[in-house]
Amino acid sequence: MDAKRELLSLLSTDAREDVDDIARQLDTDPDTVERLLTELESEGPVRGYQAVIDWDSTDTNHVAAHVELNVELDRDTGYEEIADRIARFPAVESLRLVSGDYDFAVKVTGDSMQDVSQFISEQVAPLPAVTQTVTHFVMETYKEAGIDFGDRDGDDRLSVSP
Amino acid sequence: MTLKPNDRVAETPESGIRKFFELAEERDDVISLGVGEPDFSAPWAARTAAIDSLQAGKTSYTANRGKLELREAIAEHVQRWDQEYDPESEILVTTGASEAVDLALRTFLEDGDTVAVHEPTYISYEPGVRFAGGEPLAVPTSADNDFLLTPEAMADAGAADADALILCYPNNPTGAVMNAEETAAVAEFCVEHDIDVIADEIYAALTYDGEHTSIATLPGMRERTIVINGFSKAYAMTGLRLGYAMGPADAIEAMNRVHQYTMLSAPTTAQYAAIEALRSCEDSLREMATEFNRRRRFVISRFEEMGLDCFTAKGAFYAFPACGGDDEAFAEELLEAEGVAVVPGSVFGPAGEGHLRISYATGMSELKTALQRIESFVETR
Numbered sequence: 001m002d003a004k005r006e007l008l009s010l011l012s013t014d015a016r017e018d019v020d021d022i023a024r025q026l027d028t029d030p031d032t033v034e035r036l037l038t039e040l041e042s043e044g045p046v047r048g049y050q051a052v053i054d055w056d057s058t059d060t061n062h063v064a065a066h067v068e069l070n071v072e073l074d075r076d077t078g079y080e081e082i083a084d085r086i087a088r089f090p091a092v093e094s095l096r097l098v099s100g101d102y103d104f105a106v107k108v109t110g111d112s113m114q115d116v117s118q119f120i121s122e123q124v125a126p127l128p129a130v131t132q133t134v135t136h137f138v139m140e141t142y143k144e145a146g147i148d149f150g151d152r153d154g155d156d157r158l159s160v161s162p
Numbered sequence: 163m164t165l166k167p168n169d170r171v172a173e174t175p176e177s178g179i180r181k182f183f184e185l186a187e188e189r190d191d192v193i194s195l196g197v198g199e200p201d202f203s204a205p206w207a208a209r210t211a212a213i214d215s216l217q218a219g220k221t222s223y224t225a226n227r228g229k230l231e232l233r234e235a236i237a238e239h240v241q242r243w244d245q246e247y248d249p250e251s252e253i254l255v256t257t258g259a260s261e262a263v264d265l266a267l268r269t270f271l272e273d274g275d276t277v278a279v280h281e282p283t284y285i286s287y288e289p290g291v292r293f294a295g296g297e298p299l300a301v302p303t304s305a306d307n308d309f310l311l312t313p314e315a316m317a318d319a320g321a322a323d324a325d326a327l328i329l330c331y332p333n334n335p336t337g338a339v340m341n342a343e344e345t346a347a348v349a350e351f352c353v354e355h356d357i358d359v360i361a362d363e364i365y366a367a368l369t370y371d372g373e374h375t376s377i378a379t380l381p382g383m384r385e386r387t388i389v390i391n392g393f394s395k396a397y398a399m400t401g402l403r404l405g406y407a408m409g410p411a412d413a414i415e416a417m418n419r420v421h422q423y424t425m426l427s428a429p430t431t432a433q434y435a436a437i438e439a440l441r442s443c444e445d446s447l448r449e450m451a452t453e454f455n456r457r458r459r460f461v462i463s464r465f466e467e468m469g470l471d472c473f474t475a476k477g478a479f480y481a482f483p484a485c486g487g488d489d490e491a492f493a494e495e496l497l498e499a500e501g502v503a504v505v506p507g508s509v510f511g512p513a514g515e516g517h518l519r520i521s522y523a524t525g526m527s528e529l530k531t532a533l534q535r536i537e538s539f540v541e542t543r
Contacts, residue, residue, distance in 0.1 A: 009452070010456065025456035
């Protein structure tokens with residue numbers, strides 16, 4: 001595996017690793033890791049670093065919904081234009097063009113269900129290109145970004161074994 | 163006296179691992195680098211296959227040699243190491259690789275036969291040889307030579323007269339790996355002196371620099387080698403107890419004779435898990451190996467920074483640094499002072515003295531903490 005790919009795979013498991021520890025794991029030096037990180041950030045592959053948060057175990061109000069969006073294209077409006085218009089709202093956490101029964105899969109977050117519904121009905125549904133929206137509120141999150149929220153089992157191996 | 167153990171058993175001391183296990187168990191704040199099994203669970207697809215088989219009521223014996231479907235999958239899997247074995251006649255599925263080692267010893271040893279065992283060694287081989295009526299002959303290997311077995315070391319130890327050799331690379335406890343050339347030198351010695359080989363290749367899939375070379379694939383070796391492998395280490399299936407032995411049809415037939423009277427067949431549920439592991443879990447295997455490799459580099463560079471001599475282990479999930487003195491005292495004091503459990507090298511035979519077996523089958527964050535603690539222990543010592 002080349003160094004950048006290996007670095008990406010390592011960051012995708014734990015983005016908080018410090019540069020010295022990354023260098024040790026990739027058998028290289030901290031300066032090289034710094035350089036590769038800077039390149040990955042400036043060239044585009046690394047778009048940011050975020051914690052994976054289980055909001056349900058906090059006392060913060062946090063509601064998420066998956067919204068299916070159907071759109072109608074015309075001569076002046078393509079997927080890109082529509083996506084750009086929608087993606088700019090901070091309430092839109094992710095936006096993807098997908099195959100299948102609808103066109104865009106949107107993840108919307110807010111403080112309350114009312115908040116999210118209002119955003120969809122006031123900001124998204126009225127857009128001329130949008131022909132239909134179906135909103136699915138998230139009831140429970142079991143796994144996010146590769147992390148299983150239910151998996152808190154301890155290590156049950158023998159402490160010393162052959 | 164009733165139920166008096168026979169001499170072979172009575173004279174076999176308890177494993178040195180046991181003592182450290184008991185010491186470590188006394189405390190609840192211990193980070194253990196003493197574990198000889200992966201910290202991952204078996205791949206989920208393999209686990210669901212086991213669950214499904216149970217739900218479908220597949221709880222009877224299988225064929226003595228193991229399910230043919232599994233043997234066929236094994237035959238295909240081992241081709242990556244240039245091993246060609248006929249699933250019908252040359253593969254025997256066993257209850258862990260441990261059973262396969264025991265079977266091989268009991269099948270091929272005559273009373274009083276000498277079995278060369280390179281040291282430091284996995285703790286079960288020498289007792290296994292004795293239980294089977296043989297005499298173990300230690301062939302020391304050392305850090306100066308990266309714990310590799312050489313024909314010279316074998317000759318010096320008197321192994322030219324040995325009847326068999328147990329060869330285990332990638333090695334537990336050192337993490338050493340033998341490349342093609344080094345393995346070929348040992349193979350030539352075995353052919354020249356007519357020595358059978360029991361090749362325990364349980365860590366073959368965890369070879370990080372270069373490819374694993376199986377001694378059985380070298381000239382003159384197939385007919386004198388029993389290859390042993392299994393699912394415990396590569397697929398994190400230790401508790402499912404599933405291994406296999408491969409060799410010439412007559413030899414496997416003979417081992418199966420012992421197996422059919424003593425074990426009947428390997429655990430059925432585990433066989434279903436293993437079929438699925440081989441069918442669809444190559445990605446998990448690769449991910450685990452990648453993760454182990456990162457930890458390996460991390461651990462070795464941390465020991466170098468501490469100034470402990472640590473040869474570059476290239477396989478399994480162990481590093482074997484020198485601790486500069488009495489390894490047992492070091493391990494006991496480290497456990498006492500810092501709550502980190504490691505296994506003293508002398509547990510694996512006199513050739514392991516002055517070293518520690520460090521298992522990096524532990525999550526990265528615990529590994530970091532443990533090495534920090536070892537560092538501060540080394541500094542104050």
